[in-house]
Amino acid sequence: MTPQALAEHLDGLFSNEKNGWHAPVTKALEGILPDLAIWRPSADLYSIWDVVNHMACEQQMVLHCVSGRDGWPEPFGPPGHCGYSNWPAPETGSGVDGWQLALNRLLEGHSTLVAAIGGLSADRLASPPPGRRAPLYKLIQGLIGHNSYHCGQIILLRRLRGEWTEFSPG
Numbered sequence: 780m781t782p783q784a785l786a787e788h789l790d791g792l793f794s795n796e797k798n799g800w801h802a803p804v805t806k807a808l809e810g811i812l813p814d815l816a817i818w819r820p821s822a823d824l825y826s827i828w829d830v831v832n833h834m835a836c837e838q839q840m841v842l843h844c845v846s847g848r849d850g851w852p853e854p855f856g857p858p859g860h861c862g863y864s865n866w867p868a869p870e871t872g873s874g875v876d877g878w879q880l881a882l883n884r885l886l887e888g889h890s891t892l893v894a895a896i897g898g899l900s901a902d903r904l905a906s907p908p909p910g911r912r913a914p915l916y917k918l919i920q921g922l923i924g925h926n927s928y929h930c931g932q933i934i935l936l937r938r939l940r941g942e943w944t945e946f947s948p949g
Contacts, residue, residue: 782901783897789889789919789922790893792804792923793805802934808882813874816828816869816878816881825866828878829868830929830933831881831885832884834885835885836865838888838889841922842891842895844909844911845895845896845899845908845915849908849910896919903915
């Protein structure tokens with residue numbers, strides 16, 4: 780698979796309603812307000828906001844590898860964010876602004892990652908990133924599966940609250 784095709788696949792399952800067998804991440808997140816984003820079905824389960832922060836952390840780690848950097852990315856927020864944990868807690872007391880920050884972090888990070896992957900050479904894609912054993916393309920394929928899994932988790936949380944309408948891919 781070429782870097783451009785892999786980037787299109789990542790983007791398609793993330794944001795294209797006519798690509799794939801399920802709703803894309805962007806559709807799953809559409810219209811979520813902070814009260815739903817922070818809701819947990821029980822204290823020991825994740826909220827949508829938790830899932831979004833986690834997805835952004837994993838995405839940032841992949842971008843770090845795509846960029847050819849070794850080690851782990853610097854945190855993008857206070858302790859509890861990437862670099863400290865890959866399941867950072869939502870920003871406390873942040874309401875609409877904090878939720879929008881979390882969404883923007885995920886969406887903008889996705890766009891940056893797609894562009895970076897599309898600009899890679901085939902040789903770079905087939906080589907392991909610094910400090911890793913598996914080729915870069917496997918890491919990116921893993922993120923595609925990871926995003927799909929958590930998209931389903933977001934939809935399930937919405938369904939539990941009665942805030943999801945059925946979706947049929949085009």
